[in-house]
Amino acid sequence: MKRTLFMVSVIAAVVLGAVLSCGAADDMAAFVKSNIQWLGHDTFRIAGDRTVYIDPFKIKKADKADIILITHDHFDHCSGADVKKLLGPKTVVVTPGGGCKGFRADERIVKPGDRLEVGGIAIEVVPSYNVKKDFHPKDKGYAGYIITVKGKRIYHAGDTDHIPEMKTFKNIDIALLPVSGTYVMTADEARAAALEIKPRIAIPMHYGDIVGTRGDAERFAEGLKGKVEVIILEKQ
Ligand SMILES: [Zn+2]
Numbered sequence: 337m338k339r340t341l342f343m344v345s346v347i348a349a350v351v352l353g354a355v356l357s358c359g360a361a362d363d364m365a366a367f368v369k370s371n372i373q374w375l376g377h378d379t380f381r382i383a384g385d386r387t388v389y390i391d392p393f394k395i396k397k398a399d400k401a402d403i404i405l406i407t408h409d410h411f412d413h414c415s416g417a418d419v420k421k422l423l424g425p426k427t428v429v430v431t432p433g434g435g436c437k438g439f440r441a442d443e444r445i446v447k448p449g450d451r452l453e454v455g456g457i458a459i460e461v462v463p464s465y466n467v468k469k470d471f472h473p474k475d476k477g478y479a480g481y482i483i484t485v486k487g488k489r490i491y492h493a494g495d496t497d498h499i500p501e502m503k504t505f506k507n508i509d510i511a512l513l514p515v516s517g518t519y520v521m522t523a524d525e526a527r528a529a530a531l532e533i534k535p536r537i538a539i540p541m542h543y544g545d546i547v548g549t550r551g552d553a554e555r556f557a558e559g560l561k562g563k564v565e566v567i568i569l570e571k572q
Pocket residue numbers: 408410413471472495519
């Protein structure tokens with residue numbers, strides 16, 4: 337009898353565990369659906385207690401940002417005209433090295449390794465660079481960001497290759513990873529990066545505009561099947 341009871345409780349615990357972890361995954365997907373908008377290329381709008389934009393580029397809808405994160409000073413990431421569209425009286429713009437120009441705002445100049453908090457949002461600045469190509473040299477101090485929004489740790493990689501620092505990023509819930517190749521990781525390299533970062537959900541970016549196609553995003557998703565959940569967002 338005792339043995340049966342024990343077995344029953346073991347089975348119950350396993351089932352409950354599966355239900356809970358499945359529920360948690362659903363919860364994360366629901367968070368992505370309601371809080372994260374992909375506006376094309378590397379541009380994201382992340383809603384929460386604050387409105388965060390990352391690398392605003394070709395912004396069409398009128399909106400105001402509380403925080404704007406710029407990963408580096410290339411025109412498709414640092415677009416002064418697009419930053420200006422989103423500026424409100426209290427918007428804070430976070431830029432690496434101060435190299436992003438073309439607007440006047442309350443700025444935080446950062447470098448990889450920095451940690452800061454803006455409007456209650458924790459921001460970690462992490463390295464973002466090329467390993468075998470020269471578009472984004474490490475010594476430029478370009479940035480990726482890990483931000484915490486409503487308890488979720490969201491990593492935006494910027495224009496990067498698969499770099500050794502990625503294995504030091506812990507407890508990433510959602511990873512936004514470039515997949516187009518040419519200036520950044522290919523879909524296969526991004527797949528390897530995702531396996532190392534182990535996010536709860538990976539979202540491909542950096543395709544469909546300057547370089548790369550939806551096929552790159554699909555290849556990335558295919559390669560991670562059964563390993564990391566991938567959500568391909570529709571462009572908003
Ligand atoms: Zn770039």
